[in-house]
Amino acid sequence: MDKLYLENIEIFAYHGVFQEEKTLGQKFIISLELTLDMREAAITGDLTKSVHYGELCHKIEEEFKKESYDLIETAVEKIAEYILFNYDMVKCAKVMLKKPWAPIGRHLDYAAVEIERAWHKCYISIGSNIGDKNRNIEESINRIRNIKEIRVSKVSTLIETAPWGIEDQDEFVNGAIEISTTLSPKELMRTLLKIEAEMKRERLLRWGPRIIDLDVVLYDDLISSDEEIILPHPRMEERIFVLEPLNEIAPYMLHPIKNKRVFELLSELKG
Structure with missing residues (x-):
């Protein structure tokens, strides 16, 4: 450059x-x-x-x-x-x-x-399985758009997926967005957690029901083991509900640890 x-x-x-x-x-x-x-x-x-x-x-x-x-x-x-x-x-x-x-x-x-x-290119996975799920996701994206340090550049279509981790709960609606941000990884994570809190997410049970779930899955090609934000998101390669929406908007993004494209990870998981 x-x-x-x-x-x-x-x-x-x-x-x-x-x-x-x-x-x-x-x-x-x-x-x-x-x-x-x-x-x-x-x-x-x-x-x-x-x-x-x-x-x-x-x-x-x-x-x-x-x-x-x-x-x-x-x-x-x-x-x-x-x-x-x-x-x-x-x-x-x-x-x-x-x-x-x-x-x-x-x-x-x-x-x-x-x-x-x-400006850093990042990908955020979004999910909801409480109330009006589509509306919850739309509201979370609008809240993200209103943050001056973030620009939303791509939004995937939404898909319905079976719950992961705990099966006895309602189905999820999932999507993904591509953003550019001047926030650091920690600042971005704190911002997303604040949005979750404002939307009344309660963390009562791991992998349990949630009104909104916002996860940073990729941040440039950064690899981080920081306790506050692990990058790439751990186990993203095991989760169809993460990979399918991500594949729609960024099929050629490279997982910096697996050294494989998103479409390859999805194909292997489905295979």
């Missing part, structure tokens, strides 16, 4: 923990590294197929001076968010913020922080 660089943009602003910093202001220096596909712009000469970096410089300055933050960590996070949420073609933004006049009582060239934020 191509890169666009903007180095050492000087902006006078009013960020800092101390009141003097907020009153008197000081100089900040911002550098950007943006990841995007610029091939079409290069071939056609069409600026709309790239990022207008002159415009971006002015927009960043406006955004940077809009509020006063105690921490430069917060200020740099806001810059990255602004770029990713307002420039659709930018897939990743690396932002460095230098503070050359940092009031520490010692000589230094600058204090600085650097962060990298990006």
Whole structure:
């Protein structure tokens, strides 16, 4: 993927923990590294197929001076968010913020922080077997759509499946969605759990009835053993109710541990 660089943009602003910093202001220096596909712009000469970096410089300055933050960590996070949420073609933004006049009582060239934020492709499995199941799933997807850090790009059709784990319960309706998100895996999982709680899901029995079930099954090609979110989702390859909707919207996605495509996992499970 191509890169666009903007180095050492000087902006006078009013960020800092101390009141003097907020009153008197000081100089900040911002550098950007943006990841995007610029091939079409290069071939056609069409600026709309790239990022207008002159415009971006002015927009960043406006955004940077809009509020006063105690921490430069917060200020740099806001810059990255602004770029990713307002420039659709930018897939990743690396932002460095230098503070050359940092009031520490010692000589230094600058204090600085650097962060990298990006859009990540993820797949979420959705299920319900209480009440109006289709409506529950539709509501959960709408709640996900309303989160600014998430963009829903694909939604599978819904299928009815037999319960898994505990058979003595109502049939499930299941589906899957593809999203892009700037949330980390843990942040995404916490967001989905919050939606489940808002929809009154009760965790009384493992594999028991549920009004809504939201699981992150794939997050890029990440492999994680974190207790809060295990990736890829454990046993997804054993569950038709996960693989069938996923196969509809992402048949060629690769399971990063099994090293097999979704359609291959489904075929083996059915075979």
